[in-house]
Amino acid sequence: MTYNKIFIKLSTIIMLIFLIVLIPLGFIMDKIFTNTYIENIKQETEQISKNYADMAHTLNGMSVMMAGPLSEMTNKDILVFNLSGNPMINSSVNHYSISQSDLKQLDNGDSVSHLINLKSLGHYFLSGQPIKSTQGDVIGSILVFSSVEDINGTLDNVRILLLISSIGALFMALGFTYIISKQMSDPLIRMEKATRKIAKGNLSTRVQVSSQDEIGSLASAINDLAFEIEKYRTTRQEFFANVSHELKTPVTYLAGYARVLKEGVYETKREHDQYVEIIENESNRINHLINDLFELSKIEEGRMSLNLEPIDMTEIMENVKQKVQLSAKKKGINIQYDYASNIGFINGDGERLEQIFMNLINNAIRYTEEGFVFVKIYKEFNDIIVSISDTGIGIPEAEISNIFDRFYRVEKSRSRDFGGTGLGLSIVKNLTELHSGTINVSSKEGEGTTVKLSFPMIDGEMNT
Numbered sequence: 001m002t003y004n005k006i007f008i009k010l011s012t013i014i015m016l017i018f019l020i021v022l023i024p025l026g027f028i029m030d031k032i033f034t035n036t037y038i039e040n041i042k043q044e045t046e047q048i049s050k051n052y053a054d055m056a057h058t059l060n061g062m063s064v065m066m067a068g069p070l071s072e073m074t075n076k077d078i079l080v081f082n083l084s085g086n087p088m089i090n091s092s093v094n095h096y097s098i099s100q101s102d103l104k105q106l107d108n109g110d111s112v113s114h115l116i117n118l119k120s121l122g123h124y125f126l127s128g129q130p131i132k133s134t135q136g137d138v139i140g141s142i143l144v145f146s147s148v149e150d151i152n153g154t155l156d157n158v159r160i161l162l163l164i165s166s167i168g169a170l171f172m173a174l175g176f177t178y179i180i181s182k183q184m185s186d187p188l189i190r191m192e193k194a195t196r197k198i199a200k201g202n203l204s205t206r207v208q209v210s211s212q213d214e215i216g217s218l219a220s221a222i223n224d225l226a227f228e229i230e231k232y233r234t235t236r237q238e239f240f241a242n243v244s245h246e247l248k249t250p251v252t253y254l255a256g257y258a259r260v261l262k263e264g265v266y267e268t269k270r271e272h273d274q275y276v277e278i279i280e281n282e283s284n285r286i287n288h289l290i291n292d293l294f295e296l297s298k299i300e301e302g303r304m305s306l307n308l309e310p311i312d313m314t315e316i317m318e319n320v321k322q323k324v325q326l327s328a329k330k331k332g333i334n335i336q337y338d339y340a341s342n343i344g345f346i347n348g349d350g351e352r353l354e355q356i357f358m359n360l361i362n363n364a365i366r367y368t369e370e371g372f373v374f375v376k377i378y379k380e381f382n383d384i385i386v387s388i389s390d391t392g393i394g395i396p397e398a399e400i401s402n403i404f405d406r407f408y409r410v411e412k413s414r415s416r417d418f419g420g421t422g423l424g425l426s427i428v429k430n431l432t433e434l435h436s437g438t439i440n441v442s443s444k445e446g447e448g449t450t451v452k453l454s455f456p457m458i459d460g461e462m463n464t
């Protein structure tokens with residue numbers, strides 16, 4: 001049997017709250033009731049004793065006789081003493097229970113008023129007044145006793161009422177807690193089941209988002225996670241398919257031409273040299289692919305650390321210029337460089353920036369049959385812009401957004417002829433973003449392509 005743990009936790013908390021609130025509350029209410037009751041009795045008892053004392057100025061028969069009916073009328077015990085301390089009327093209260101100090105105080109003309117424990121009769125409130133003659137001499141005293149035992153019965157009733165309503169409230173609170181905890185735990189249980197399914201590889205599993213609160217956003221977070229994992233799995237599958245495809249073609253070439261050479265299936269020396277060149281080119285391609293893959297995995301796993309320092313872009317471009325000169329010349333392409341003066345510095349890694357520019361200029365050369373490549377470095381607001389334009393074959397507009405994807409090539413066969421791996425722009429984009437830069441491509445098929453890189457300048461003294 002599985003227990004609803006949320007319910008158990010919530011109900012324990014609620015019960016604790018009830019106990020914490022109700023025990024002191026009950027205690028306080030008990031005290032308030034008792035005090036009010038005793039205060040009432042005190043006032044009533046004092047009033048009776050005062051009235052009697054005010055009325056009786058002699059201890060003659062009439063005054064003493066009045067005490068009996070007064071006791072019956074008010075339901076109080078009354079004792080009247082003369083100055084010698086002898087009781088003048090009968091009462092259920094034994095006159096010996098009165099302390100000597102009280103009697104003394106009364107004889108001295110002072111009143112007394114306090115609670116008293118009359119053993120077998122229980123607790124009473126006692127109010128005593130001296131009886132004075134018209135001349136103001138103390139001639140005796142009156143003591144009025146009010147039982148406070150009744151309060152216990154009244155308080156017991158209040159206590160029982162309080163207890164019943166508390167238990168009722170507690171059960172109601174537990175009922176609500178059960179409903180609320182069920183509402184909370186049901187979607188959580190559904191989410192748990194869905195997450196376990198996802199963990200087992202059932203990535204199309206989705207959780208129903210049934211509320212707009214934290215539980216609802218947890219459900220949509222689980223859905224997002226499942227979607228991302230699904231996407232990652234598809235990308236990974238595509239990646240492996242691409243890598244094996246990319247390796248398969250050159251390896252087939254290598255094996256085929258190596259066999260041709262081994263078996264001597266060629267007629268002229270020229271033919272032989274051609275086959276050797278193919279083997280060399282395909283080996284280079286594999287090497288290139290492996291290097292690019294290694295590079296990309298380093299970037300994507302966040303293992304690529306940049307050696308950042310203030311960089312003058314024109315200096316980097318001058319290095320690149322030396323390196324790409326030969327391949328441009330081979331294809332008869334003229335590269336023009338145009339640098340704005342005093343363009344300032346960026347915070348960058350020289351080696352990686354060189355890699356970015358090499359990649360882009362090599363692409364420009366690779367995808368341009370005739371014409372020229374134009375490299376421009378200039379300042380735009382607080383950015384340094386490097387733009388590389390060519391008059392090459394261009395990229396269809398619909399495909400521009402895809403060219404940064406790994407292994408994406410516009411027309412697979414066309415690109416293979418040009419010797420690319422389809423990883424270059426992906427690496428370039430990642431490296432640019434590591435430099436807090438952005439990359440934009442605009443292109444027109446048959447007219448040419450422009451790649452625009454933008455890097456934030458170092459502000460402050462460096463540029464002044």
Ligand code: ADP
Nearest residue numbers: 363364367403409410415420421422423424425
């Ligand atoms: P590759 O190694 O195949 O060049 P990239 O990632 O560098 O891979 O480029 C992706 C694709 O974008 C290329 O296969 C090519 O089709 C297209 N491309 C890139 N640069 C240019 C360019 N300057 N002109 C035309 N097409 C380009």
